[in-house]
Amino acid sequence: MKRTPSTTRSAGASDQPLGPAPVNTERLPARTAVAVFLAFALAYFLSALVRAVTATLSPILSEELALHAGDLGLLAGGYFLGFALTQLPLGTWLDRFGPRRVILAFLTVAVAGCAAFALATSFGGLLAARVLTGMGVSACLMAPLTGFRRWLPPSLQLRANSWMLMTGSLGMVAATLPVQWLLPQLGWRGLFWGLAVLIALSMLVLRLRVPAWQLPSASPAADAEEAPNAPMGYGEIARHPYFRQMVTIGFINYGGMIAIQTLWAGPWMVQVTGYTPAGAAQGLFGINLSMLTAFWLWGVFNPRLVRAGWSAERLIAWGMPLSLGVLGAIVALGGHAGWGFWAAFCMTSTFGALAQPAVGMALPAHVAGKALSAYNLVIFAGVFAMQWAIGLAADALVFLGDGGQRLRGAMGLFWLACVAGYVMFWLAWRRANRRPAR
Template structure:
């Protein structure tokens, strides 16, 4: 029941995160957004989200998941209401950032709790299934949202999201245990120095920024505009394509939850899976760039699915630290990931506009911007493979 209460909140967190991909054509038309502004709007969520990760980690270690997530979700409710009332790009962006701040604890709070409440094998499974729940939220952000917008408009949708988040708060308050006083006092001192200096954290940081952050950036934004502006999809077809991508992600995370304990028992730990599995995502992205307009929803689904192996790093990183540091370690890594999402979402938008200003057609501008991203991802993977620090605690 504790898992389900947290998962219910994370479902709506993921829906709020991904909804801009489906609403991109509507928002672009209503607010006359450029690719740069669209990337900044989507990335604004992650900017607000990232800004809270460091204080979040300290608060989680000190006060526990229940108290912290309830406070954060109140901000998410305010963000959804503000987004529904926005009348300009600047107010839309501010509200989007507020949404990012408010849902910033929806994954880190349960993962911090799981670090103390569950066995290592159960943590791997719970992490994958939390991400599966997030994928379910992203599925809900596609065709269901596309069907509802003509009927009720996009603004009332955010009032509905605010109400659902309030319901999630009620479930968490009811079912999630409070931090025991003895536990709450453990590890309050100190900051993030031990986390930043840890060799395993440094080894994982670049792939978290580029590969994990890039996967989320494509899933929650740029796969949609690619399908519309490069592959020639209609908005409803693009929403169906995003539905396909997120459904494929849901199935993939469910599979990881089933397989990771079995694989770990047979010598396929996190490091080995990432080293051997992540290059498949580079091959898929190279195919997308080469295929151009021939690469549609299924190509992007395969790219996101092959990227999911890097998500296994989160519980592995938590296990590399003592429980009293788990909140800070997980939140610091989450900061790296979502800073990557913000930079990549906005950076690709800047790249598209920049290459278009140099005279490239729209389709080639998309391909050139994504080629730069591919190069950065390859470099981060090479760093991961070539770095061999002592991470025996993991």
């Protein structure tokens, strides 16, 4: 496919500010854009709450169902498995049918998944319900990001993307202490019935507030390269140098951070640091509140950083080593590393979140759904792999002693994987810098 400087950038220009492709402009008026953002934010808030709630519920589920660490990792990872299974068809459907139609169809499945989880009586039933729920909410981030690619100007896309992630962090905050407070009144089954109702209500808001999709061909002003006669398949997207450069950061480093945030930080605080379940819920509250703050700050400062010449990959290259240092300190300190250390790890890992919108903006707007969903598949396949692998490693390292020491050893192996992921990204980034601009 022919490329111009306005469509994407050359591999040798990787340290230059990102220049988005010209698009079939369907810019929304400011008031409409705010309403659309809030409608999507409500759905994404609920999807993040559903995603993270297993960390808070892990002590209860482990006790009721006698789950081992590997079982718990598989149960939490089942959500991400369902999420990953839908990403490739999701991207195609988003580009073809638009965010509103796709997210409404998917959220119907999410409602069914929450109801199935509330009714489940065995580990197999819980796992199947988590997979179904993951499939159902898998459009809650990709739908707005695809819409923002055409509805908002480039500088506002960066801000809206970061603040959408901020609403996800708010959902994770709600999955900690508020869930802990509600459990005595509702129980975990009643909690999931309530989530099913709230997701159904969010569907009504989306139906009323989000505009219908217009195909690129409907506008005579559409750029020739954005027209449907220039298709781009997933194979071409996966081979794109910029996409490949970001793969290990998404799969290992950022995916691993989500695996920690949504599951393993809770067991670490209970088994290694000695927190009570209520204390662990308070720690998770602090971690997720810190993440909310981090994404809010990215929304404020990222457009300015890009204008100053700090591309996403440059920020990742200089910022991600901070997370490696914090994770290494956590492993070394063991029981002395409480929730504050995990908050620092998650916050410094948000440099990896810059990769996803950058991938979407580096590829043509008419394949934004495919590009974003393909990279989302990388991230959530990584979350599933890291969540399950940490649990399996903790079960396997029996020679280290009790469960806390085995979990600490598993985190040491995860740290080595994160170092390897960053090194592979850094080498690809340096190679791209050495290539002459085309």
